[in-house]
Amino acid sequence: MLLRELFDTQIVNERPVWAKSGNKVVRKFRCTSGPRKGRTVTKLAQCFAPPDIKKRVKLKMTKARLGGKMARKAKRTKRVSPASVMVKRLNKR
Helix, strand or coil: CCHHHHCCCCCCCCEEEEEEECCEEEEEEECCCCCCCCCEECCHHHHHCCCCHHHHHHHHHHHHHHHHHHHHHHHHHHHHCHHHHHHHHHCCC
């Protein structure tokens, strides 16, 4: 039994999307409500999970230190990696 069968579609209104996991293309979900609204998650339960403060602070510190470098690397990967190009093509409506 699927989660969407238990609930009405207005309560759990997820959008399936394609995303990268390593160099593979996998199906994930975009949260349309909850504290992670707009984020891509692997399981719908993650949309409503409480935030992990330690991870949030750690990422904030890493972005402050290496933000520009991370952005340049991500930009290049999204342009060059075959998996990223495929994800971009699959998610176009």
